[in-house]
Amino acid sequence: MDDIAFLIEEIKGFVNERNWEKYHTPKNLAISISIEANELLEHFQWNDPSFKEIKSNEEKFREISYEIADVFIYLLMFSYNLGIDVKKTIMEKLAIDRKKYPS
Numbered sequence: 001m002d003d004i005a006f007l008i009e010e011i012k013g014f015v016n017e018r019n020w021e022k023y024h025t026p027k028n029l030a031i032s033i034s035i036e037a038n039e040l041l042e043h044f045q046w047n048d049p050s051f052k053e054i055k056s057n058e059e060k061f062r063e064i065s066y067e068i069a070d071v072f073i074y075l076l077m078f079s080y081n082l083g084i085d086v087k088k089t090i091m092e093k094l095a096i097d098r099k100k101y102p103s
Helices: 003-017 026-042 051-056 058-082 086-100
Strands: none
Touching: 003 058, 026 058, 051 058, 058 086
């Protein structure tokens, strides 16, 4: 089992334990992705820290890490429910982008 499949299984277990499957509609998951991405953006409203500054502030680093995790969790559930192979799709999209934006 690769890392992505492992994460999906862990998230599915968490969701199933709480009986939340009924809430995982395409609309709800898309909204949740957007909400969590905006919560990530809140950390940068009115300031523009560098990666070095974020890494050196333990509390800020942890908060940003958790927001990224929330976005990723919802993206994985959305992809899983649509039957999208995330790894395969990323590789296909990178190939398209390499042609579109050659080095």
